Amino acid sequence: MSADPAIRRDIPDATVARLPEYLRALSDVADRGISSVSSEELAQAAGVRSTQLRKDLSHLGSYGIRGVGYEVEHLALEISRALGLTQDWPVAIVGMGNLGRALAAYSGFATGGFHVAAVFDEDAALAGALVADLPISPMTDLALLVRERGITIGVIATPAASAQSVCNALVEAGVRSLLNFAPLVLVVPDDVDVRRVDLSTELHVLAFHEQRKSLPPELGVAR
Amino acid sequence: MSADPAIRRDIPDATVARLPEYLRALSDVADRGISSVSSEELAQAAGVRSTQLRKDLSHLGSYGIRGVGYEVEHLALEISRALGLTQDWPVAIVGMGNLGRALAAYSGFATGGFHVAAVFDEDAALAGALVADLPISPMTDLALLVRERGITIGVIATPAASAQSVCNALVEAGVRSLLNFAPLVLVVPDDVDVRRVDLSTELHVLAFHEQRKSLPPELGVAR
């Protein structure tokens, strides 16, 4: 048996997806000078049920005090450790168009060990221009800079037509985690993780529900 | 009984979330001049299993031809109808900072009935400036323009500190579907839908998996 307080093996994906929100909620209450929270309070701040929060946290270990709650700073540290935010994560962003620039300038980026380590664009006219204190590098420097700066996470903010080739270049350079903003499904080796953020999808889902709201009469049966 | 070919009641949320991707995949094959696809081909383009695709589509009705496949244009139309994309969806964007401008300029926005009908910012210095051919309106005009232009979907691209009050203003004006880019959980009435897009969350999840990749030795038991 193990005397190690932290077991944290096999954290369910659904739980992992919620941990960042707990972290943000904890940061909120910490800003209000509060040093201890109950699962009920924290759950409300994170938009989930308290049972869900407790079950999620139970996967990382037992960091609460019964009859009291959770010590804010300690819990935040444990969640950060579980997510791997205690280490540095240099990120590369490819595609310095409207979206890419906004992302590079995004201050929320700098939370939890992340920082923009390099930005790329194939447009020669942009090469050298500064974006958030970083010069835009040409694609030919990608492999070199990725290795030199230990970049492990790549963000794709190019048009869909270029996204797959950019993806290939990043993977080739050794990047195994990708955040894709282009509207297409990337083909990658098994050991590469891709997460996609798609505005259109979100709007479509909203439209679906909105449509349902406006026609409630014909709900029970076929018309 | 009903002779209506389209029943489409009770479409599971998980299916709704994938329909936009099917639509995009269909648009891709249509661009290649193909008029008929099998579930296998389409599923591959959408990054899912063919059984999943067929099960999803079965919730909208029976639009395939056994032994042949799906007629591209027809299926696209049916999915569009199910999602409610055959009607017009005027969208308001609040917060014309880095992200808001990128969103307003985003061409992919204009697919499937969506179009930016108004953009807002509280900064008086920005009032009247053009973003994607639209003048930035002051927040005092929000209720009026929302009603005048039939806006039903709102996008929040302000800092977190302002997001809840902006949300309240939108809901007060009658908007019942929101897309929130600010990193916080909005409090809304039950009949309002909120979807959140959060860059940090995505990065955190990537970091978690990336961390797991780099320490595979200690997988079986506690160290």
Place this chain on the structure above:
DNA sequence: GCAACTTTGTGCCCGCGTTCACAAACGCTT
């Protein structure tokens, strides 16, 4: 017109995740 082949649509089962219910643990009060 029939047989062989192809592809869709769906009933069924299984696994994951959420919620419920409750016991265990802790602080506080007396």
Place this chain on the structure above:
DNA sequence: AAGCGTTTGTGAACGCGGGCACAAAGTTGC
């Protein structure tokens, strides 16, 4: 020190969604 109220942590029940297997239905070839 003992009892009480509070809150955590977790086993168990339940419901949803994904994948398998197969029947239904249509096409093509002869």
